[in-house]
Amino acid sequence: MTDTTAMGGTTGGLGSLPENANPALVAAAKGAAEAYRAARAAHDRRALAETVAMGADGTPTMRIDRIVEDAVIDALTKHPVNILSEESGWIDKASAYSLVIDPLDGSANGAAGVPLTAFAGAVAVDGEFTESLTVWLDTGRVWWAHRDTPTPYRTSGRTTLDGAALSMLRPHTAKPGPAAAWWAAASRAARVRILSTTCLEAALVAEGATDAFADACSDTHRLVDLAAAQVMVTRAGGAVRDVHGRGIVLDTDLTRRWSGVVAATPDLADELAEVLADAQKDADQAD
Amino acid sequence: MTDTTAMGGTTGGLGSLPENANPALVAAAKGAAEAYRAARAAHDRRALAETVAMGADGTPTMRIDRIVEDAVIDALTKHPVNILSEESGWIDKASAYSLVIDPLDGSANGAAGVPLTAFAGAVAVDGEFTESLTVWLDTGRVWWAHRDTPTPYRTSGRTTLDGAALSMLRPHTAKPGPAAAWWAAASRAARVRILSTTCLEAALVAEGATDAFADACSDTHRLVDLAAAQVMVTRAGGAVRDVHGRGIVLDTDLTRRWSGVVAATPDLADELAEVLADAQKDADQAD
Incomplete structure (x- = not known):
């Protein structure tokens, strides 16, 4: 072929x-x-x-x-x-x-x-x-x-959210916490995209075409959305997290949800998760 | 080939x-x-x-x-x-x-x-x-x-923003008027995408894969972003507008700007432009 x-x-x-x-x-x-x-x-x-x-x-x-x-x-x-x-x-x-x-x-x-x-x-x-x-x-x-094989994919290596190219799920405008989280992250990024396909957006993080992807606290992600990213993005130098620190591990209960963060580096993943979680918390307390 | x-x-x-x-x-x-x-x-x-x-x-x-x-x-x-x-x-x-x-x-x-x-x-x-x-x-x-030849492209025919699939430029979070306009339209749509390519997003409106595309009052569009859509989307049953009603016509001054609205029908274009303009006006008056 x-x-x-x-x-x-x-x-x-x-x-x-x-x-x-x-x-x-x-x-x-x-x-x-x-x-x-x-x-x-x-x-x-x-x-x-x-x-x-x-x-x-x-x-x-x-x-x-x-x-x-x-x-x-x-x-x-x-x-x-x-x-x-x-x-x-x-x-x-x-x-x-x-x-x-x-x-x-x-x-x-x-x-x-x-x-x-x-x-x-x-x-x-x-x-x-x-x-x-x-x-x-x-x-x-x-x-x-x-996990055990060299990969041609290399993330962008970006470590900070300011100026990053960020993909997200669409904002959940009717939920104050997730809405505030989405806006907070969008306000810090240099570029914002919504391609509506987590798995493709994670692949773009792995190869360095974009810096990060996140579910802004809407708990939409299931394990099937994040498992491939966990292997590929980690191998390429990046990190996969849940905003609230829940482990992304094999679990046969498909009703479990995560708010996934897929980033070029562990530092960027940590910062993005913190910005999202803090904005959600502030909005929920004010609500 | x-x-x-x-x-x-x-x-x-x-x-x-x-x-x-x-x-x-x-x-x-x-x-x-x-x-x-x-x-x-x-x-x-x-x-x-x-x-x-x-x-x-x-x-x-x-x-x-x-x-x-x-x-x-x-x-x-x-x-x-x-x-x-x-x-x-x-x-x-x-x-x-x-x-x-x-x-x-x-x-x-x-x-x-x-x-x-x-x-x-x-x-x-x-x-x-x-x-x-x-x-x-x-x-x-x-x-x-x-303009004068039958086309295979048909827009989705959608006439209302509620429940529409909407693409937009990224939100301009630091400008109160455009920020409010973006959020108002996103809050009404069933799906929101940001592909960061106006011309491709207009083609998706022409063939009915998405219902509308808009620059939410950021006046980012130039004539080169909208001219092809003007022919293709109009021929496919849709409409191309500027949020503020400025005509999208040949003009050799490339510093001119528009906030383009590309929609499946004239009705949807009118409603989307109105939602965007009203939200911008309200936010600018409150600012």
């Missing part, structure tokens, strides 16, 4: 991956990429966005989520790994290996046709995250990382 | 264009796409973002802007058209045809490696905008439109 088709987004191909990449993780990613393309071709916006069920994470499942997740679960049938996935929850196969998967990050983008969606998966061995794979589904571009 | 290479982003190819597309416009787009790719390959982030001059629009010119604009001007040498371009300003060749061009929209994205940048150009004949071409430089995807 040439680089051209790998970037094509029309051939089903993904960018090149190392031979020692976890085969279950790769199979899951390929299943997601093919299903995403097929779903976009077969259904219009309204059908893709329709709520078809409630997911294991407690949020509504869109048809496009369901289609992509079904394909991922199907692709993993023959692989002896446990699976934690956004809609299906925990599938226990009594393995030492677990895949923590967001089959379609940026579902709203994907349903509407905003070409910013991702597959993201992490491998946990005996509960420890070791390997990650993120795929920009709209182009086939991949980011792969392993 | 196949669809695969056209989407590749690594071969220099653009998506397919109609045979009657204005040849100067197409030449400019190809020049921009090739130069963008070459610049990203030749220079690191710091070099691409370095300020090398002040542009004709009164804002600093990054090296990546200069490289792409030089290639566009060069590609147009043999074409007998006037040119209005971000960095060079007005180049008068005494033609009835004028090209209004943003060679590299989303310069900060492009310099940093966030893959959301666009070339956008419009043709004006005797001062009237007739044709537009927008290229997503990171993938080669194109949007072409002509």
Whole structure:
């Protein structure tokens, strides 16, 4: 497969991956990429966005989520790994290996046709995250990382929020604490983006294209949003935190939530988490 | 050239264009796409973002802007058209045809490696905008439109801000009026995005992937940011406005500014402009 088709987004191909990449993780990613393309071709916006069920994470499942997740679960049938996935929850196969998967990050983008969606998966061995794979589904571009393998990704190295390029989830304008937290961080950053896809925004932090990403205290993140970042961004010199210090560790309860902070350095992660938490606290006390 | 290479982003190819597309416009787009790719390959982030001059629009010119604009001007040498371009300003060749061009929209994205940048150009004949071409430089995807030709693009048709998917420029947190305007619109929308590339966000409005885009009263937009949208979005059923009702018409003075509103319908454009203007006015009176 040439680089051209790998970037094509029309051939089903993904960018090149190392031979020692976890085969279950790769199979899951390929299943997601093919299903995403097929779903976009077969259904219009309204059908893709329709709520078809409630997911294991407690949020509504869109048809496009369901289609992509079904394909991922199907692709993993023959692989002896446990699976934690956004809609299906925990599938226990009594393995030492677990895949923590967001089959379609940026579902709203994907349903509407905003070409910013991702597959993201992490491998946990005996509960420890070791390997990650993120795929920009709209182009086939991949980011792969392993805890014990050198990586080409390097974060920007930025240590301070003043002047940083910051991505965030959209502001939750109706909640005083999270609203104040969002605004406080936006006021310090030189650039602010909302791409509506945590997993892709984390990949941009890993490669240094942006300095940080945060959920501004809205507790929207689930483990599937942060697991791949935990491996990839940490390996690239950055840090992944929760605003309130809750550990981002393997847990089969998908109703758990975090306010994730993904940053170019531990110092920037600490500062960003502090700015967010302080602003939330001040606003909640004033409310 | 196949669809695969056209989407590749690594071969220099653009998506397919109609045979009657204005040849100067197409030449400019190809020049921009090739130069963008070459610049990203030749220079690191710091070099691409370095300020090398002040542009004709009164804002600093990054090296990546200069490289792409030089290639566009060069590609147009043999074409007998006037040119209005971000960095060079007005180049008068005494033609009835004028090209209004943003060679590299989303310069900060492009310099940093966030893959959301666009070339956008419009043709004006005797001062009237007739044709537009927008290229997503990171993938080669194109949007072409002509005032007098049927178009495949259809906006979402949404008429109200409540529940809309809205893109905006980043909030100007230090300016009370624009800050209040940004927050007021964000509070009404169901989804908020900041992709930091007006021209690409306008294309997403044209094809119905998002409902509207706005500069929330910061008067950041220049004509080169809005001219292509004026043709493409209007043709697709939408509307392009300035928050304060200033006409978006050919003007060779690149220091002029607008707060652009690009929306799926005239009704939505009017409501969004009103929400923004009212919030700005209230905040400025209270300040």
